[in-house]
């Protein structure tokens with residue numbers, strides 16, 4: 131079977147679903163994960179281009195079960211997209227943030243990304259040894275990796291950590307021809323940002339992003355598809371901002 135196989139964590143909705151849709155259009159078969167029992171409407175629409183596997187990225191056992199299932203079913207892995215992520219349940223000031231919230235956010239966003247990559251590395255390396263098209267890894271980071279939000283510091287810390295995960299695995303896996311990329315989304319319209327819609331509407335209208343609109347899951351899907359389609363073969367550890375220009379400084 132030479133169909134290219136991807137894993138997209140948190141691929142049931144939001145940015146992850148945008149990525150799964152873009153990969154389906156490229157001809158990938160994607161194993162999308164989530165914590166919900168059902169695949170959901172978005173994935174069901176894609177038919178046999180996708181399968182759903184319930185796996186909590188924060189759980190050692192779930193990560194292991196996922197990779198064993200992918201190896202058993204397809205025998206290869208061409209792309210790992212570490213997208214699963216959570217925001218704090220409560221936006222608490224840095225001086226009051228709880229250890230519980232810190233641990234919850236770090237467990238999925240940072241530990242989950244690191245150990246999912248570690249767990250997948252064996253199958254990625256075996257695929258690289260057997261296939262002329264080298265496997266890749268894409269981490270979905272955030273502009274929060276370098277932007278201070280003092281009412282969700284645990285999220286910022288987790289995304290700053292993801293950035294180093296990108297650097298470390300880019301370095302470690304380069305000898306196998308496995309490139310690692312990070313996409314840094316800006317303000318993207320998903321369930322995660324729903325509660326703060328008004329705030330972001332106001333900021334965007336005021337010019338916080340030079341491109342004055344919300345980003346969409348499709349914007350991120352397009353960026354992942356460009357990478358997965360082979361647009362950046364001589365780049366690894368690279369960060370791609372998909373943020374409407376948020377990262378620019380202007381005077």
Ligand SMILES: NC(=O)c1ccc[n+]([C@@H]2O[C@H](COP(=O)([O-])OP(=O)(O)OC[C@H]3O[C@@H](n4cnc5c(N)ncnc54)[C@H](OP(=O)(O)O)[C@@H]3O)[C@@H](O)[C@H]2O)c1
Pocket residue numbers: 139140141142143144145146163164165166185186187188213214215216238242270271272273314315316317318319320321322323
């Ligand atoms: N939205 C933004 O503005 C924005 C900006 C920058 C970066 N990001 C990052 O982009 C990624 C996706 O965000 P989003 O806005 O699409 O969020 P979302 O709409 O809340 O969707 C999150 C997805 O991740 C899954 N998920 C959550 N915890 C998980 C876990 N422990 N194990 C496996 N899957 C898990 C959810 O599964 P269920 O569907 O089963 O609940 C869901 O499919 C996150 O890493 C986020 O930090 C988002």
